[in-house]
Every structure is written in C-alpha cells, then in structure tokens.
Amino acid sequence: MPEKVRIALDAMGGDHGPAVVIPGAALAQSRHPDTEFIFFGASSAIEGVLASYPQLKAVSRVVHADIAIKMDDKPSQALRYGRGKSSMWLAIDAVKNGQADVAVSAGNTGALMAMAKINLRTMAGIERPAIAAIWPTLRGESVVLDLGASIGADAQHLIDMAVMGSAMARILLNIDRPSVGLLNIGVEEIKGLDEVREAGQILRERELPHLRYAGFVEGDDIGKGTVDVVVTEGFAGNIALKAAEGTARQIAGYLKAAMRETIWTRIGYLFARGAFRKLAAKIDPGRANGGVFVGLNGIVIKSHGGADANGFSAAVDIGYQMVRNDLKAKIGQALVPEARVVADAPVAGAIS
C-alpha cells in the first residue's frame, strides 16, 4: 500500500478538459489529503487553471502531451493517432509503469477501454475486462457490470464478473460476502439465455469465497437494491443504465414543470425547496459518476464526458477508494479454481 495514492489524470478528456478536470481534482484532494496527481495534456492550458489551486498544485506534476483523443472517434482511429503520445494513453501508461496507482479520464469510453486493454492487459485468470458502475438504489448502492466493455458473455465471463463485482462491492459496502444476482428476464429458472442459466447453476453449486449467489434478478431489481452486485453482459447492461438515466432525467423534467404550474405549486416549491435540492442530487445520474474498468492489471476509472467538477471529483474518489482498499487483491482472493466453468483448468497464478 503506497503512503500516497497517486492519481494520473487525462486532463484533456471530457467535454470541458482542464476546466473541469482540475477543479474536480481539487475537490477530491480536499477530501483525501493523502493524494498526489499527475496531469497529462496541453501543459500551458493545465498550468493556467492549476495556478488557481495552489494546494492542488503543491502535490501535482504536469506532463505535456500534444495530442488529445476526440470524443467521437472510433477506438481504432484513436489508437492510430493517440497510441504512445496522447494524454489518455500517457495517463494509462503511468499506471502501467508504476508512476501512478490509478488513471481517471472523462474521455471517449471506447478509446479508453481499447488503450487500457492494450497497455495494461487483463489480469491472470480473467479473459475480458468489464465496466462496473455504482448504482444508487432504494437500499443504498449496488455494483452493476458490465456496462458495455463487451457485447455478449459466456458462462465463464459472467462468473468472472460475479467475482470482480463482488470484490468492488466488498470495498464499497464494507461487507465480506456481497450478494450477487444475474440479470435475466423472469425469475423462473427456466427462462433466459443458456449462458446465464449455466453461470447461475455453477454459482449456486460451488461455494465461491467472498460472494453469495442470490439467483436471477430482473431489471427493476437494480433500483430496488435486491442484491449488492448485478451481473449481465455489456449490451443489456449499457441499455439498462441508459434507460434508467433517461427515466431519471425524464421525471426530473416532469417535476420541474409540475412545480411551475400554478401560483400554489410555486409557493409549495418555496417551502419544500431544500427537499427538492436533496432530491435533485439523489436522482442526478452524475452523482455516482465513475465507471470502474475491472479485470485489468491496473485500475482505470471512466468519468462521464459531460460531468462537471463535482461529478469528476466523484470519479476521482472512486479511484482513490479502489486503490486504498486494494481492489486487485480482493479480486485475486475470489478468483479460486472453483470459479472456473471447467473446474480442473488451472487459474494461471491468479490467486494472490
């Protein structure tokens, strides 16, 4: 465990670049004084903003990068012009070569995942990385993965995600055996995809350490917080996340319109203003900002591209927590031979 958590930031990522990344880092640093930062990107732009944050500046280093990855480029394009020299690549590279413990970027998700895979590679015993998010629920928070790193998943991928997601949930929820559900349609054992059924059977029959398999869950169980970890393949996971975000924004829109409707509702709003502000924060999809790339030899956090400084600081906080509580070691602890679909296959040194 390092004394300081060293955070590499892609200063050019996201819709706003240094104007959001640096104030966001400053907010995170005020909550976690045991942090150090390396900013990658256009040094003049970074130095310009950093000058207004002397406390942050004192624990930061700036590394110039000429190239910024564009938000809409395809991963293959981004790799062609950004490999080895973009701010995004260099932030990930800092994790690889041990200069940083975690990299955070609000940039292009596809490019970030492609660069992270190529540069960090998957952990021994894990075939594919996944994107995990912290989902606010009626009971607190749950971990949901995969949100779009891959499309489709076989039983082994789903079990790997159960292992990785439960490691994340142990850190977030501070419990030893988080409950894990497989996302499906209909809770009857008969329904759903073959891979999901196979993964469910294996998780039920073999007692994996550090997780408790709780069966199938449906889309509405995510918001209820029925389980601590929800596992699904990336297509459905991404659509679930965005459908939920869309619904939250939709209802916030209705609520605003309803409160402006008559003089009485306006008066009502004045009285209940504080509660409305808390509510708005609660249903803000940016609040739990920060997708965690799990399954790689190094931790990478993806912030929403449109996040403001507060949102970006939440992503930095998540990175900090994952390092301080040693996510990689916790994944290793759960990655036992019983977690293999073919039980006798070697786990290739995955147990740390």
Add this chain to the structure above:
Amino acid sequence: MPEKVRIALDAMGGDHGPAVVIPGAALAQSRHPDTEFIFFGASSAIEGVLASYPQLKAVSRVVHADIAIKMDDKPSQALRYGRGKSSMWLAIDAVKNGQADVAVSAGNTGALMAMAKINLRTMAGIERPAIAAIWPTLRGESVVLDLGASIGADAQHLIDMAVMGSAMARILLNIDRPSVGLLNIGVEEIKGLDEVREAGQILRERELPHLRYAGFVEGDDIGKGTVDVVVTEGFAGNIALKAAEGTARQIAGYLKAAMRETIWTRIGYLFARGAFRKLAAKIDPGRANGGVFVGLNGIVIKSHGGADANGFSAAVDIGYQMVRNDLKAKIGQALVPEARVVADAPVAGAIS
C-alpha cells in the same frame, strides 16, 4: 370493420381476477360505447361482480371456464393443463374463431404468448411475434418492442419489428411515417451487434413505406422520445423496460420521503398537492398499461398482472384502438418485398 369492437376478456387473469377485470371493462366501455364483451372464467364469480355494472352487463356475455392459468407456471405447464379449456385459452380462441376482435388478459405473460402463438400463429411474412409497449416520453409516447417475446433477433426479425412497431405508431400517433430507431450502445455506426448493424444498413438503403429509419438510438433516447418506434431484441428490451420502471418507482419513493422530511416540506406538499398527483400519474408505470402482441393472426393485449381497474381499462383501450384502426392491415401495408433481408424471397401473400 365491425360495427362493434368485440373484446374477449380472460376474467381470471392477473392478481385480482374478476374484481379488477370487470370494473376495468366497465371503465373502458364508458369511454367506448361501441364495444361488446365476452368474459371467460368462473361464471359465478363473474356474474357476481357483473351484477353491479348493469350497463356493461347489457353488452356482455359470460362463458364458463373451470380452469385458470396460475401466474407463476411455466408456459409448458400452463399449456398442459390449460390448453383448450382455460379462461386464457378460450379468450384467445374467441379471436381465432371470429367471435371477438381482440383478447385481453392480465395473466401469466409466458403462457399467454405460448397460447397465442399456438392458437393464432404468426401472420404470413412474419416469423416471430413480439411484445410492443407504449412508452411515455418527454415528447409524448413511443412504441418500444420487443419486450420479451423472444431472446435474440436476427436482422430480419429486427426489420419485421420495425414494420410492426411503425404500424402501431401510425395508429397511436396518427402520423403516416413514424421514425424508427434501432436500440444500440453508442450511436456510431461501428458499434453494436452484427445483426443490428445489418438491419440498420438495410433499413437505410431501402425506402420502406410508412416508416422513416432514423438510425441507432441509445437507452436514454427512449425516455427522450427521440424516435417514434424503438426496436430491439427481447432480452435487452425487457431489461430496459424494467430498469425504467424500477427507476420511476425509486424516484417516487425518494419524492415521498423528501416531502415528509420537515414541517416546511409538509406545508409545501399541501400547496403543491395537485401537481404531485398529476406527477404521480405521469410516472406510474401502470398508466400506459398494455403490451400488444404483434405479428399474430389476431390481436392479443397483455395487461400488467398487478394492474388495478384503471390500469386494466387502459389495456382494454389499447386493444380497442388497435382494432378500430386496423393494426393488421397497417402491418400488411408496410410488409413489402423490400422489407426482406434477402430481397428476392417471396413474402408469401403478406401484402393485404
């Protein structure tokens, strides 16, 4: 077009049976006097409730059925004991043999789809039925399908759903060429599943009548109302629907708690009460109740099992609308040879 719309109701379906189905039918009948009803189920229970609704009773017929399908049985079980004699089967059968124009049930979705498929069969030119729903959006309403009739979909199935969904949207939105989007992750053409890409290419290149292809959409576009029709395979569609419903319920929970927080918020609530009631109706997932089974030789509507009389009446309304505006003919109009993946294959008399 029949003078009256004849509606077959599975009186035993749903969590409440005749106690909800009959008052629901009465509400629908008060809005649409040009309707007639056939109730299938335990005749004594039905007659008992129907006695309180003389206006409805005057246009209704009761057909006794000993057997009611249980909500949690697997489709195969339900078929074993319910085929040919359950209230659910008989309601569908009334559509098949021309005694009714539409069947509505709040029963077991899997059993209803299995019985509808076996008894009504798919329309000529359509390989698979789908479940379509009306989704409230910030712009009004959209049609979303498939919500779980099948898992997975090839390009042809997706195109068929574009055709069927746009026929439904023409009725609901009263426009001639509804816009259609394919649900995907990321709007770039490069991303997503092969089948989705292939369907997108075909829809873009061939100009189908009565629909306007608008490209890929993401999960958050559903609630925005970006397109009139959202097409996806049933696993992701079911999860999107339930994730959105879960989020709506979650936010309603937060809102209630927020309004009870202090004396000021309670006072605020009193002033804004009317707006809150309207809001609650708007975010009630039951409001747009009624999944439409499309692609069969007959219209079947699935109501939520937990719907109250109001919710059930909404499902009956949708059935009424689909019959009055001739959903089947509208699907036929759009089912041109250009809607085939292999363009030269015959459409087997699908064009009406």
